[in-house]
Amino acid sequence: MNARPDSREMFEARLRAIGAERYHDKHPFHRLLHSGGCTPDQVRAWVINRYYYQSRIPMKDAAFLSRVDDPELRRIWRSRIEDHDGREPGTGGIHRWLKLAEGVGLDPAYVASCRGVLPATRFAVDAYVRFVRDEPLLSAVAASLTELFAPKIHAERIAGLLAHYDFANEATISYFRHRLTEAPKDVAFGLAWVLDHAQTRADQDAAAAALTFKTDVLWAQLDALWSAYVEPARIPPGAWQPGEGLA
Amino acid sequence: MNARPDSREMFEARLRAIGAERYHDKHPFHRLLHSGGCTPDQVRAWVINRYYYQSRIPMKDAAFLSRVDDPELRRIWRSRIEDHDGREPGTGGIHRWLKLAEGVGLDPAYVASCRGVLPATRFAVDAYVRFVRDEPLLSAVAASLTELFAPKIHAERIAGLLAHYDFANEATISYFRHRLTEAPKDVAFGLAWVLDHAQTRADQDAAAAALTFKTDVLWAQLDALWSAYVEPARIPPGAWQPGEGLA
Numbered sequence: 059m060n061a062r063p064d065s066r067e068m069f070e071a072r073l074r075a076i077g078a079e080r081y082h083d084k085h086p087f088h089r090l091l092h093s094g095g096c097t098p099d100q101v102r103a104w105v106i107n108r109y110y111y112q113s114r115i116p117m118k119d120a121a122f123l124s125r126v127d128d129p130e131l132r133r134i135w136r137s138r139i140e141d142h143d144g145r146e147p148g149t150g151g152i153h154r155w156l157k158l159a160e161g162v163g164l165d166p167a168y169v170a171s172c173r174g175v176l177p178a179t180r181f182a183v184d185a186y187v188r189f190v191r192d193e194p195l196l197s198a199v200a201a202s203l204t205e206l207f208a209p210k211i212h213a214e215r216i217a218g219l220l221a222h223y224d225f226a227n228e229a230t231i232s233y234f235r236h237r238l239t240e241a242p243k244d245v246a247f248g249l250a251w252v253l254d255h256a257q258t259r260a261d262q263d264a265a266a267a268a269l270t271f272k273t274d275v276l277w278a279q280l281d282a283l284w285s286a287y288v289e290p291a292r293i294p295p296g297a298w299q300p301g302e303g304l305a
Numbered sequence: 306m307n308a309r310p311d312s313r314e315m316f317e318a319r320l321r322a323i324g325a326e327r328y329h330d331k332h333p334f335h336r337l338l339h340s341g342g343c344t345p346d347q348v349r350a351w352v353i354n355r356y357y358y359q360s361r362i363p364m365k366d367a368a369f370l371s372r373v374d375d376p377e378l379r380r381i382w383r384s385r386i387e388d389h390d391g392r393e394p395g396t397g398g399i400h401r402w403l404k405l406a407e408g409v410g411l412d413p414a415y416v417a418s419c420r421g422v423l424p425a426t427r428f429a430v431d432a433y434v435r436f437v438r439d440e441p442l443l444s445a446v447a448a449s450l451t452e453l454f455a456p457k458i459h460a461e462r463i464a465g466l467l468a469h470y471d472f473a474n475e476a477t478i479s480y481f482r483h484r485l486t487e488a489p490k491d492v493a494f495g496l497a498w499v500l501d502h503a504q505t506r507a508d509q510d511a512a513a514a515a516l517t518f519k520t521d522v523l524w525a526q527l528d529a530l531w532s533a534y535v536e537p538a539r540i541p542p543g544a545w546q547p548g549e550g551l552a
Contacts, residue, residue, distance in 0.1 A: 078379035080542040177521035178528060188435065270543070274424035277541050281425060282525075284539075285532040292531075294524050295327040296517070 063259045070253060072262070072268055073200075077207035080273035083214070085280040092214050094222025098162065099300040101223065103161050103287040106298050107279060110175045112155050114183045121191040122198050134247055141240045151240075154233035161230030165305045174298030178282035186275045189206070190304045193268065200252050200265035201272040205245035212237050310506045317500060319509070320447075320516055324454035327520035330461070332527040337460050337535070341469025345409065346547040348470065350534040352406050353545050354526065357422045359402050361430045363389045368438040369445050381494055388487045398487075401480035408477030412552045421545030425529035433522045440515065447499050447512035448519040452492035459484050 064072060082088065090096050091104065098239045119138045126132045144150025156166040168174070190198040219226035219234075228235070256262045286293045292297060311319060330334065338351065339342050366385045373379045391397025405415040415421070437445040459481045466481075468472035475482070503509045533540045540546060 086539070177518075178425055178429065178525045181432045181522075181525060182425065184432060184435075185428045188431075267526075271424075273542065278425045278428060278529075279540060281532050281539070282528065285528050292333070293529070294528060295520065 061162065061259045063257065063262055066253050067106060069256065069262050069265075070249070072266055073203060073249075073252070074264060076269050076273060079197070080270065080277065081204065081207040081211075082273070082276040082280050083207065083211045085277060085284075087280040087284050087288070088211065088214075092217065092218030092222075100287050101162050101225075102164055102300070102303075105155075105162055105164060105177055106169055106174055106303070107179045109155055109159065109169050110172055110179050111183050111279065112142065113150055113170075113172065114187050115235075116152075118187045118190045121187060122195075125195060125198075126193075135160065138244055141236070141244075146267055151233055151236060154236060158230050158233055161225040163225070163304055165303050168303030174296075174302060176282045176286055176297045177294060178285075179279050182275045182278040182282070186272065189268070189271060194264065196252065196255050196261060197264050197268035199248050199255075200268040202248050203245060203252065203269050204272045204276060205241040206249065206303060208241045208245075209238055212241070213226060308506045310504065310509055313429065313435050313500050316503060316509050316512075317496070317541075320450060320452065320496075320499070323520060324451065324515060327517065327524065328451065328454040328458075328469075329520070329523040329527055330454065330458045332524060332531075333472045334527040334531050334535070335458065335461075335534050339465030339469075341465065342473045346411050347534050348472075349547070350530060350545060351409055352409050352411060353416055353421055353550070354423055354426045355528055356402055356406065356411050356416050356427050357419055358430050359389065359399055360417075360419065361434050363399075365437045368434060372438075372442060372445075378498075385491055388491075390484070398480055398483060401483060405480055407473040407552060408474070410551055412474070415432055415550030421535055421543075421549060423529045423544045424541060425532075426526050429525040429529070432544075433519065435520060436515070441511065443499065443502050443508060444511050444515035446495050446502075447515040449495050450492060450499065450516050451519050451523060452488040453496065455488045455492075456485055459488070 063069070088105070091101070096104070116139045119135060119142075122237075123132050123135060123139075126135065140150070142151040144153055156169060159166050159169040186201070189201060193201075216231055216234050216238075219231055253264050256265045286297060310316070336353075338348070343351070363386045366382060366389075370379050370382060370386075373382065387397070389398040392399055403416060405411050406416040433448070436448060440448075463478055463481050463485075466478055499512050503512045532538075533544060
């Protein structure tokens with residue numbers, strides 16, 4: 059048994075390899091979406107379910123803040139909540155996501171109600187919020203490092219949506235444009251923090267397990283979407299049915 | 306707005322209607338299983354993933370006990386833990402489930418390790434344990450009332466497994482035989498308790514919502530199983546691959 063920690067470089071490479079193997083850019087739903095293969099209702103189902111994830115991210119970050127006794131760490135981390143919730147009404151990532159919802163023909167109030175969200179989406183996302191609330195801070199920060207892999211998927215998404223879908227324009231895809239700059243800022247801090255604080259081999263293993271858990275949370279959301287809305291589609295009882303929640 | 310509570314009879318009918326509409330006996334995976342249409346690997350995937358649910362039920366019941374200040378209610382509810390964990394080594398529902406695992410060619414130690422369980426199974430089952438830990442007692446008891454609908458599915462399963470699968474015999478299906486008598490005893494108590502304690506319309510709505518939530522927990526497990534292991538199968542990263550964990 060080798061209980062010595064990996065070097066900083068090897069540990070970072072280990073974390074990046076988790077994304078290379080398991081990040082949800084490998085899921086066929088994203089290929090379908092980015093290639094223009096989604097029907098309008100499949101795009102709507104994605105917007106409705108992904109909204110639930112967006113809506114819980116600031117709650118996740120608040121759960122994290124509630125456990126941090128260092129004002130400096132809290133101050134830096136707080137910008138994540140501001141990015142999502144905005145500094146004044148009508149700003150922020152969640153508002154921008156609802157602009158996307160409008161763009162695809164959904165009533166933003168319906169989307170914001172979270173009615174119709176797939177139960178499997180709720181179970182996965184709620185598991186993430188609770189993970190950040192309950193697990194050691196190192197694991198909570200490490201779980202956020204899927205943002206290492208996000209700029210690539212956002213760039214592919216912007217290009218794919220603009221190329222293939224009538225609803226896509228700078229107003230409706232504004233959410234993703236902002237994430238292109240927000241995510242790298244957040245993750246540069248998060249990665250350095252994890253590399254600094256994972257001192258032992260056990261710490262490194264826990265951080266890798268947390269990042270793996272987070273890739274599971276993202277992958278499970280796309281599996282649920284595929285199972286419910288892509289052929290052969292089987293919508294679970296109570297979940298969004300095409301035609302509901304239109305503007 | 307009619308805020309008066311339903312009569313006891315109408316409230317019970319409302320709860321039973323939730324099962325008639327949403328219980329997982331309606332899911333095509335159960336039709337596939339009970340009709341003999343599952344491959345040996347699909348049966349194994351079901352046994353592995355359902356084990357995770359079994360394994361968390363006594364933890365769920367312990368979370369419930371930990372919140373009950375009435376010794377009488379605790380004493381009655383405690384029998385559920387005894388049914389699953391047994392009164393001595395080599396007895397109880399979890400042991401019987403591992404006999405089924407052996408019968409389908411799996412290493413019981415592999416199954417008991419819960420390695421290979423689908424992330425979506427974990428998210429759904431963990432959501433149930435946390436629901437019972439966090440929500441009002443009335444909701445926690447109401448969520449258990451899916452057992453109202455269990456004897457029918459257990460009877461269908463016993464007949465279907467014995468008719469169609471070589472592994473099925475009285476030793477391997479012993480888990481289901483026991484549930485035929487355990488579940489009605491538990492649910493008779495649970496139903497009476499919910500009918501007695503749901504005094505207001507808001508109580509009744511909360512109980513109905515809790516039972517609906519529980520049907521979502523069960524349904525999501527079968528959706529995940531289908532998505533991963535039934536054509537077109539797509540096994541999520543890290544989950545059980547056919548050939549792993551064999552005896």
